[in-house]
Amino acid sequence: AFPPDVVSQAPEDPLFGLMAAYKKDTDSKKVDLGIGAYRDNNAKPWVLPVVKQADDRLRSDPDLNHEYLPIGGLAEFTAASQKLILGKNSPALSDKRVVSLQTVSGTGAVHLGSLFLSKFYNPSNADAKAIYVSSPTWANHNQIITNVHLPMKSYPYFSKETKGLDFDGMYGAIEQAPSGSVILLHACAHNPTGVDPTQDQWKKIAKVMREKKHFPFFDCAYQGFASGSLATDAWAINHFVEQGFELMIAQSYAKNFGLYGERAGCFHFVAAPSSSAQDEVARVGSQLAILQRSEISNPPAYGARIASLILNDEKLFAQWEEDLRTMSGRIKDMRKALKENLDKLQTPGNWDHITAQIGMFSFTGLNEQQVQKLREQSHVYMTKNGRISMAGLNTGNVEYFAKAVDGVVR
Numbered sequence: 001a002f003p004p005d006v007v008s009q010a011p012e013d014p015l016f017g018l019m020a021a022y023k024k025d026t027d028s029k030k031v032d033l034g035i036g037a038y039r040d041n042n043a044k045p046w047v048l049p050v051v052k053q054a055d056d057r058l059r060s061d062p063d064l065n066h067e068y069l070p071i072g073g074l075a076e077f078t079a080a081s082q083k084l085i086l087g088k089n090s091p092a093l094s095d096k097r098v099v100s101l102q103t104v105s106g107t108g109a110v111h112l113g114s115l116f117l118s119k120f121y122n123p124s125n126a127d128a129k130a131i132y133v134s135s136p137t138w139a140n141h142n143q144i145i146t147n148v149h150l151p152m153k154s155y156p157y158f159s160k161e162t163k164g165l166d167f168d169g170m171y172g173a174i175e176q177a178p179s180g181s182v183i184l185l186h187a188c189a190h191n192p193t194g195v196d197p198t199q200d201q202w203k204k205i206a207k208v209m210r211e212k213k214h215f216p217f218f219d220c221a222y223q224g225f226a227s228g229s230l231a232t233d234a235w236a237i238n239h240f241v242e243q244g245f246e247l248m249i250a251q252s253y254a255k256n257f258g259l260y261g262e263r264a265g266c267f268h269f270v271a272a273p274s275s276s277a278q279d280e281v282a283r284v285g286s287q288l289a290i291l292q293r294s295e296i297s298n299p300p301a302y303g304a305r306i307a308s309l310i311l312n313d314e315k316l317f318a319q320w321e322e323d324l325r326t327m328s329g330r331i332k333d334m335r336k337a338l339k340e341n342l343d344k345l346q347t348p349g350n351w352d353h354i355t356a357q358i359g360m361f362s363f364t365g366l367n368e369q370q371v372q373k374l375r376e377q378s379h380v381y382m383t384k385n386g387r388i389s390m391a392g393l394n395t396g397n398v399e400y401f402a403k404a405v406d407g408v409v410r
């Protein structure tokens with residue numbers, strides 16, 4: 001029933017393939033800069049101390065059971081997630097114009113939002129059905145969006161010359177997109193480039209999107225992990241909410257809680273301020289619940305319980321903020337150390353972007369051949385677009401990595 005001309009052999013997922021190749025490599029000097037997961041200074045996964053505390057508390061609870069969650073997820077988790085991303089005093093919350101569903105981490109939230117758009121987003125301008133994503137963007141955006149049959153277009157984002165934001169290109173494409181287009185925006189710590197707009201640039205983007213009546217869809221996978229401040233990393237989203245946009249948010253807790261495999265995330269729909277906003281939110285929420293029911297029935301409980309305990313407890317929350325500063329601080333230190341090592345080696349080229357970029361990733365500017373050479377000669381594993389996961393660097397390997405880079409660019 002499924003001959004090769006109907007079901008061809010699909011290529012391996014490049015990132016998970018990279019992970020497998022790294023595992024197989026027996027060289028003791030090998031360096032994993034592939035997958036975006038935090039590592040401590042010993043290159044080991046890090047269970048956040050606050051997560052360990054919450055986990056211990058949960059496990060010792062004699063009333064803990066394995067019942068289903070409601071379709072929309074754990075109510076205290078989704079309510080706390082709204083406050084975290086929008087701010088406790090958000091007018092959207094006091095106006096009750098937000099509806100939120102717990103999802104299968106950030107991926108599930110991007111999917112649920114895309115599925116909703118594919119079914120219901122029908123602006124008067126049919127040309128504007130497409131979602132615009134940054135070029136480049138997180139590779140999974142492409143698959144998630146095409147899987148729900150939404151047309152996808154892109155806006156320029158990264159400047160190869162400056163290794164920073166191509167603001168004019170981005171702004172121009174958004175300005176020229178048909179009125180009412182969906183624009184997918186990375187809320188902070190853009191993946192894969194590590195390049196974010198400044199607050200001033202965000203204001204300009206919001207202004208032109210308002211004029212064009214575009215619809216923002218924020219993907220927020222690194223709140224608190226990027227700058228170390230939860231509020232700073234949610235600034236762009238909150239600016240758009242303040243400007244009165246109707247918008248959607250995909251929120252992941254994989255990185256900021258280190259809950260990668262627990263799949264804790266949230267999807268939010270925020271209606272624009274109007275007298276019918278509460279009615280709209282109720283209608284949208286009812287349809288989202290049907291989509292959720294048919295896809296996953298109800299979301300996984302354990303990770304959301306851990307996150308919920310921390311988000312709803314003042315002491316644990318403060319400890320979490322400390323843990324976030326530990327992670328973001330170590331990554332910033334590694335950016336500095338890498339830059340210093342390259343400067344010391346007088347490696348050809350300008351490496352200022354290493355410290356200017358933010359969050360989990362850096363787009364190094366290394367090309368595919370250089371990436372290949374790094375792997376063959378030095379057992380360094382990174383994606384072929386030249387992206388490195390900064391968390392894979394530590395005081396034990398940063399000099400080795402800098403020397404390896406120096407070797408391939410000379």
Ligand code: PMP
Pocket residue numbers: 036104105106107108110138186191219220221252253254260265
């Ligand atoms: N969006 C972006 C931009 C990401 O980088 C990630 C994590 N790689 C996600 C969404 C979602 O990841 P997860 O499903 O693990 O929360």
